[in-house]
Amino acid sequence: MSSRSSNPLARMHQPLQRWLPASLLGRLTLVMVAGVLVTQLAASAIWASQLRAKSQVEAQSSAQYVAHSAAGAIRFFRSLPPAYRLLIIQQLREMGGTRFFVNLNHAYVPIEQIAPHPLAQSVIATVDATLRSDLPHSPGFRLAFARPDRLVVAEHDVRLDDLPNAWVQHVLLLKPDPAPILVIQTEIEPGNWLYMAALMPNPYFLDSSDPFAWDRLMPQILSLAVVLLLCLLVVRSITRPLAALSDAASALGQGHDDEARPLPETGSREFINTARAFSAMRERIGRYIDDRERLFISISHDLRTPITRLKLRAELLDDEALRDEFEEDLDELDMMVKGALQCVKDSDIHENPTEIKLDTMLGRMVRSAELAGHAVAWQPSGVTVRGKPLALKRALGNLLDNALFYGARAEISVRQEPGWVLICLRDHGPGVPDEAFASLFDPYVRLAHGREQNDGGMGLGLGIARGVIEAHGGRLVLSNHPEGGLNAVVRLPAV
Known part of the structure; x- marks a missing residue:
């Protein structure tokens, strides 16, 4: 039962092991980089949601303010005799204008709207609802956001660029970065349409609500790059002594210990203790191998002398059968001594x-x-x-x-x-x-x-x-x- 339940876990770990780097440096780097990225993404997501919520509240407040102002302007022009409306508009333009650029047309002027944006749609909905609340008897309102370079302000395709700068530079145009313009059109009486255009209190409200704008991403990218660089340096400083320890252990295991450099006793306290313990172990193993070789050489030398004496004495035996048995035993003993010495030397050739x-x-x-x-x-x-x-x-x-x-x-x-x-x-x-x-x-x-x-x-x-x-x-x-x-x-x- 337990083996069956562990098989799915093993199958889940196999793809993960294939993607993980083999080295400790790679794994620590991956973990630290992933941790920093996840933390940064989580913090950015929280900040982005708070920024959007704040931008939504500010946009709603601004939309209601603009709508109330527009409703007052519409009441004012409705109260004027038709013959005086153009005169008043002309005087307003010569005086530098008001909050709105105002024009009169005989029909609705089509507007080329900006790309759909949730916050812009929310502002339009709020302005429309506020206007309908302030002017319940109006026939309706046409609302849109447009770019200044494509904005049509009058019949016969008269554009904003065609108007004198004095009429619009303080009302609709911002330099060097133009902002979207809110256009409100309503029919104040049959055949007479009031055209009003204005900037929002925060003209760049669409950009300020975007958490991924370049000017906001750049500080985050720079801070993330600095943190990742520091992480890489820290991981490298941790794994470099371990790599030296691995090379030293490999050299010791392959018999190349004479070429290995002494382990540097630098870094963390744990590594310094490990390096000292490894160096002490390497010295003990070296002494053991040298002592073992000297021991077997001594044993071989010490045993060959009595074996040779026994062979000479065996030659003096009169009983041929007994002499052959002695010589056979002595040859076997000599072969065992040579084999043991060969086993030691052949496995440790300098x-x-x-x-x-x-x-x-x-x-x-x-x-x-x-x-x-x-x-x-x-x-x-x-x-x-x-x-x-x-x-x-x-x-x-x-x-x-x-x-x-x-x-x-x-x-x-x-x-x-x-x-x-x-x-x-x-x-x-x-x-x-x-x-x-x-x-x-x-x-x-x-x-x-x-x-x-x-x-x-x-x-x-x-x-x-x-x-x-x-x-x-x-x-x-x-x-x-x-x-x-x-x-x-x-x-x-x-x-």
């Missing part, structure tokens, strides 16, 4: 890494095998890897020897994958039972057919090969080939 041409190395191994009478199929690949030549040759040589001892003939192939070089060595022997793979790399473990084919071996070759390959940052994988035999795949980092 060489400088260099560029290795696999064609040259594998070609020599193949020619040596062919001279010994073995059949090896191989094709040059032109691939180069970086590593310790003698150690890598010993590892590949052990794998090839196993393939030839236990499989009669072998095949070697080299191919490249993204970031990796694959060296495949396949034999044509009986393969390995599935239950034996778990212990195949253990020292002194040999399968039955292995003991029959190579009675002089000690079962150390695979363990040594795996240790060398892993020290190069690679991996050794053993599996039975579908067509028979054992297939050994060596994965090494590409140059």
